[in-house]
Amino acid sequence: MAGSTLAVRHGAAVLAPPRTMRPEFSLMADYDRDLLASFGQSPDPEAAGDRPVVTHVDLVRQLLDGDPLGPVEPDLVMVSYALPDVHPFTTTSTQLNQAFGNRSASFAIAEQGLAAPFSALRIAAAYCRLGYCDQAVLAVLEQTTLPNHDPLVHGADLVDSGALLLLQSGSEGPGLDVHDVWVQCGPDDCARRLADVTASARSGTSLLVEGPRGGHDIQADGMEVHRHAERTYCTSVWMELAQNPQWAEQYATVVLHDTDPRSGTCSAAILRTAARPEPSA
Template sequence: MALRLQAGAVVTPPAETYEPDETVLRYNRDLVELFGGKLDEDLLRSGPQASHTRMAELLVEGLPADAVTPDLVVLAAALPDVNPVRAVSAYLGLLTGGRADQCFSVTEQGLGAAYTGLRIGAAHERTGRSAAFALAVLEQTTLPAHDPVVHDGEPVRDAGVLLLFARGEGFGEVVSVERLADAGGLAARLAELTDGAPRPLVVTGPWTDPEAVPAGAAVHRVPPGGYCTSVWRALAEEQAAWGEAYDTVVLCDTDPRSGTAHLAVLGRTR
């Protein structure tokens, strides 16, 4: 029985007060200077301080009471945590029932981190060693240096998404997860995925070329304001409505840093 979406939660965390921490400052200073930059404590101080820890707590509180207890927890992030030395994935495993044998993070992949996390969860289920999987996609924008994706153009909002997948039938089955090194091939791939698919919907993130969507296909365009959370937030918020209206949902976006396109296809078990 395939892995399918069972529940989701979304949070826009409240801003918190800046609390300087010499260990974190030293870590950030060393990291920024390693790449030829300079720590900007004013930028750190002016950020909303929305930690991954607090987002994880709020997301778990937002899950339905009958949500499954995962045996695998993956945290995906494109931007670092306010406190990058915390092991938040392990804490999230504890918050979600403490039964997860493995809890870890996927980072340094831009918005592709969440797609990689979903690929890992689906592959782990196919081994027969996992029956329920939690994917957290967390985004906080309090950074130690200027970041073009966050600070230039449309501001990126702090947000968190938690998706629970479990074995079962119905809408939300994980069919495939793909990476295209060249986003120029996205239009052809979307055409292949939607041609003949039952009641398809294409969900595009802010950096997806609108021209890549096949003519006549139903499309949900996620507005700017999210980096790695965008399509996943839409999935968590719209899962019930999409489950009624569609049988195939293709989530896709293109990372503005690398030009790499990512796709995830969810279907319906009949």
């Protein structure tokens, strides 16, 4: 399969799932205090107190409920996130891998803010292009229980959320091929690149999907714009992609774009209508 293209096929999303009490997590108090102290911070008693939580593993279980991806045997399983898990010693990518038979290469991508899932998509596309991957599963996770006050999390009143995507090579069905993925430190540079994309896209068949805080200066002439309105951070455009499979039939180009409020870094993924097999004579 060397040289093949990866396409987004199916997905699932979850927003504000039920939380449960986890008294055992109170044992993390000393760890959290020491960790925050190394950065000159102190735990927020109100934020760190015993209260219901949802973990990354909880989000994965919610996303897998109902078997939304169907019978798949991925070669690659990835978890990406911008906010840490409430329990930092759980390897969620391994848990997700186990759900698909425990035969995949699996790892997590983090410490990049909302750029993490964009990096995951680029990595999966590279695996496929080099012939190492025919199917990949990507989970984008966001739990918002933190031991300290975080201006982004608490100022925007973020909610727990997640998205799950199946990425496949070949032409099994409707999908969106991964055409290009980038991360730009300068919003102006990103805007210029997106302007080139919109200029080359066919009018009336292109969609720009924006996160809740990005894209105010992006010129999307000739493109429809769809903005994610929920109180999320890194999961925003991925939830929209997972919940709108009809976009693969409606648009020739779908652009995912978001700007990280912490750094101003812009991330974009350009998706094109996946190649379809020619009808038999």
